[in-house]
Amino acid sequence: xYVIAQPCVDLLDKACIEECPVDCIYEGDRMLYIHPDECxxxxxxxxxxxxxxxxxxxxxxxEWKEYTKANVDFFNELGSPGGASKVGxxxxxxxxxxxxxxxxx
Ligand code: F3S
Ligand code: F3S
Numbered sequence: 001x002y003v004i005a006q007p008c009v010d011l012l013d014k015a016c017i018e019e020c021p022v023d024c025i026y027e028g029d030r031m032l033y034i035h036p037d038e039c040x041x042x043x044x045x046x047x048x049x050x051x052x053x054x055x056x057x058x059x060x061x062x063e064w065k066e067y068t069k070a071n072v073d074f075f076n077e078l079g080s081p082g083g084a085s086k087v088g089x090x091x092x093x094x095x096x097x098x099x100x101x102x103x104x105x
Pocket of ligand 1: 004007008011013014016017048049050052053
């Protein structure tokens with residue numbers, strides 16, 4: 001799977017959503033999250049993010065390792081809806097994301 005990391009926080013550019021063929025990039029309050037089971041590893045989202053927030057799971061920088069788990073935990077309640085567009089924004093940011101200070105854009 002691919003993982004969205006800290007540069008997305010408070011920016012939510014959403015260019016990635018347009019590229020995903022399986023609609024598996026879901027919106028939280030402060031960032032977006034890739035569904036680890038629904039992502040088919042096509043990689044189309046990674047180059048279009050203007051702030052390089054998206055990484056293949058093995059390539060997530062050490063400083064942002066906790067985002068790998070965040071992209072899992074966001075779906076604890078939501079499960080696997082099989083498509084983000086019909087779900088819309090979900091207020092399920094993990095606690096450490098909620099607690100981040102406002103990120104400068
Ligand atoms: Fe975020 Fe980049 Fe997508 S900022 S919403 S991961 S294009
Ligand atoms: Fe979609 Fe990116 Fe995965 S485009 S299928 S979330 S690698």
